[in-house]
Amino acid sequence: MGDPSATCDVVVVGNGSVGMSLGLVLARRSLRVAVVGESARPWAASAAAGAMNGCFGEVTPQLLRSEVGRLKLEMDFRATALWTDWEQALLEESDETAIRTAHGTTVILNTIGVHDIDTGGYEAIRTALEEYKEPYEEVDPASLDWLDPVPTSRPLRAMHIPGEHAVDSPALLTALETAIRRRGGTLIDDLVTEVVVSAGRATGVRLASGRSVAAGQVVLAAGAHTTGLLDCLPPDVRALIPPVVAGRGVALMVRTVTGAIPTGVIRTPNRAFACGLHVVPRGDGLIYLGATNEVERHPGTSAAIGELNLLLGGTRQLRADLNAGWVERTLIGNRPIPLDGFPLLGSTGLAGLWLMTGTYRDGLHQSPLLATHMADLILDGPGAVGMDLSVFTPIRPPIQAMTRDECLATAVLHTMGTAYEHDWKIMEDWPPMIEEHFRSAFTTMLDRIDSAFVPPPEMLFFADEDIHELLLSYYAAHENAATPAEDR
Template identity: 30%
Template sequence: MANKKIIIIGGGVIGLGIGWQLAKAGTTVTIYERSQAGRAASWAAAGMLAPLAEAHSEEPELLKLGSQSLARYPQWVGELEADGGLSIGYRVEGTLIVGLEPDDTHQLRHLYTAQQDLGLNVEWLTGREAREIESVLSPRVTAAIRCATDYQVDNRLMVRALQRAYQVYGGVLHENSTIEKIVIENGTATGVQTQDGFQTADALILAAGCWSAQIEGLPDTIIPPVRPVKGQMLALQMEAGITVKNVIRTVRARYSTSVYLVPRTDGRLIVGATSEEMGFDTRLTAGGVFELLRGAWEAVPSVYELPILETWAGLRPGSRDNAPILGKTPVENLIYATGHYRNGILLTPITAYEIAKLILTGETSETIAPFQLDRFLRQ
């Protein structure tokens, strides 16, 4: 496929990541992005790389994929920083999941047991031990789980680096250019309908995040089961004496919402996130912002003093089983890379490397085989 023409629909981390790898391999790639590249979920995210903290016993395949993607991050960061020409804020201080009262400790213990059953590398800490690692934590913190290998990256820097790296290798990016329709003839995808007319392609990659189900032209049976899941977020400015080093996540059994705090190298402290089924609504609400601030303040009381820099909301591309939809479809030359839900930043390297390999070789690797669309078609 190296000499073939590839079209990617959507310029988020997934589209840009695949595009970069394909352009680097010498393929002719064009990305169509209906707005600005990387300004949707990929911009809104917190950038946590957290297969352990996000692990659920009913999602073992997803845990494996997340762990494999995290293992590829050092290679990814080195390659992307070299090609994109900027640091992407990859930090390896780890993650603390904290509980604030006895009920939370029970829930935390339950989570810890589940993590141990999955064989994960996690450590139980008393409140005092947690405060020795992160001194700004509230005296109310009763216990914590340390996920020392759950890292973070600055997703906004990653978007910028990906766009540059993609273009350095000759990738073409059309912004403000909506794909209106995927054109399928006799069971084969032949191109796309853009606002400037029909464009042919030897392969199409659908990477349109939570909008992936909205593009016309797909037979009903293969419309990817992806929907928007809203997340409200805000950023505070850390100041002298109030510096968070680790990613902190709270577990709240009652009354309060669980939140996370993600410290960036530039001094921003990201606080997130709500999880709401509100369709494509991205309005901030008083209740949402209140819950985030209250949750952050309960875990780290000194945030009370910090200036608010920014508030925003984004839409996670949630699939029916919370796992991404990757690889071939019943339509020839139509590839899906969508539905990354709450882990799309974590899963970018594995998605980019494996989908590029699929395009170049025609072979579906064992890594992504469990995540093909056909798992929904069998149900």
Template identity: 25%
Template sequence: MVEHIVVIGAGVYGAAVTASLTRRGARVTVVDAGAPGSGTSGATFSWTNSCGKQPRPYHDLNVAGMQAHRQLAAEVPHSDWYHEGGNLEWAADDAEHEELRKKVAGVLDYGYEARWLSRAEALHLEPDIDPAGLPADGIAYFPREGWIEPTRLIGHLLSSAVSHGAELVHDDPVTGLDSTAGLVRTVRLASGRQLSADAVVNCAGPQAARIAEFAGLVLPMRNTRGVLIHTSPVAVSVSRVIHAPHVHLRPDGAGRLLLHSPETDGAAYVSDTGDISVEPSAVTRVLEAGRALYPGLRAATVESVRVGERPIPSDGLPVLGRAVELPNFHFAVSHSGATLSLHAGDLVAAEALGEDRVEALAAFRFERL
């Protein structure tokens, strides 16, 4: 019988798993090396989508993740962390447009909502865009997509879990796991505390491979860095996620915008002091691209730059559910955690308590790696 579950990591996955476990009546301790939401979950574009994700089981998992966000937002009064404003995307040249056309055709074939807009239709949705920055047509619109504010969501999930008896341990890294008879029995912390466990859920994000190693398991990961630029407050109307050729952006609360460009991710480097820094010229290029698209951004300055480490299993797909050779050790690790965490976290929590989720998790088992 599962009496006490230790969840490692208090980001969006750890918070979602913990909340689901406590709703089901489990006794849970969630531990984190830092503060809740201070890792990847606090440095993410947090776009909720299933736009072009393959194969089909992965697409369907993301669609279910989007629905889980809608459902929670509808159930919780003042759930202001969830924003379903849609996503606009267009291409820079013919080759990129052909790729976008294939993506739209693919999601439409799956029954996913998408349609093509003209420049005038896009400007009706985003009137502050410079018309010269838009093509005459061929603008893809995905109306059910959006974004979340991860730390606000984490706060809700953890406060709900703690109010139902969960214990939150922060700033206390996991230093080891003790196993006997093919099961994890103890989670050891840097403070010297030892937590007895009937089950363990690995929600450690970029550190998931290290936690798996403590359990004697090899989790191949190919983590990448993501550079996010937060602007100062600016009087510009941006209501949805924008994927333009040279800049991605979305609202970030209190009049701020969040900017990103894949080209800038490679500008992050480890400095002589061991800190992660970003080439200033790369940040300037992204801000200038944003200003070119939204002229009202000319008054904006860079308020902060954050670098997150994206946890990506080696084949790009999530790793979810129990490990066969260590059946009380469970994974909840993936890219797209902002989209997936509520739904996938609930599936993992249910399985950790002995419920049958074999079919739902079949495509995402650790053993495939």
């Protein structure tokens, strides 16, 4: 495992796909690098990910309406172009024989959900595909061999995107570990508890075991645990960085009753504050069935019964006979979500300390791009070629991709969509009354949180008192920073 007391050029905190990819890129550039993280990865998003190489399949109408949303799409698009060479290099540097397990993605539009979410998402995906001139094909849902839903969940339309694949995340993480070691990097099975600061710069990290790792540069890629490591910053600086909360996701590894699995990803558009229902082949009769999303202040390691019910109920949208299959494993991961919903990439303002996190659902897919970008920044390079990602610098005003009215409308729409996805059965005249209740409640939340800044809509649906307090503190810090001292 290497000597954790040794000095290295860079220590990367976090051993998910993002941190490991950066560690490998740095090791390939002949730097002495150590990646620190518990080998079991109990909270990591990567270990529980379906790992879709999703670019266009993740597009939503909201994403296309803002400049920063389109920048995120551009990052996804460029990351897609890197994956073939990235996978090939990993295969050559490790003992893995395959990392991708799905070839192509089929997006289905079925009778579940809400028109403005599902149909709107389906059309947004097609719009983005055409704008980027990416090949796709509208297909007859009845021609999809593996798909066999119950009649009430039948797909109305389907499109096949041949350039969107998926990755076996355990194989990817194993390949990254092997490649880093073979390049001379060090993997430390431990938990970082503190960033060490000396003479005004980060000089290493302290571990839960009591040992320390000295380094010239420290990169925090610790996902949903990142914010807790920022106590090393002056309070007024730390307050300007969006806190990172956890998007806890639950997924299931299912063994099909017949052993049949699809050749590629089958998914719905993003819906109900999550990435939509999706199935990813994992080989040997196993499929990955995902995934839920619950935004919480702290990472979690348990699955709620309601989340399991949602996933198991979703099998009717895919294959009726999945009900006779077996759940072999429940997967739980925590996606890192900054309070404004966008990644944290760059310097913290403290010399030698960098952030590389907050990627929400895009981290694994974007990891080759982000690793190259951050390695360039650390080595005084230009960052990702041809892309200005300075909007994602950690110390920034809150990014607002929606207006107040758009946030409110989206929160109400997806809240109602959640109910329909759960197949609720209520009197026909109740939904308008319930919708009006949520509109009133979310309006009150928006007014309470801030009169100017607008959070992502999921912060209204999921936010408890802890997250509300984080939002209030974060917004207040920026309002104070923008107000001259004599006017406060």
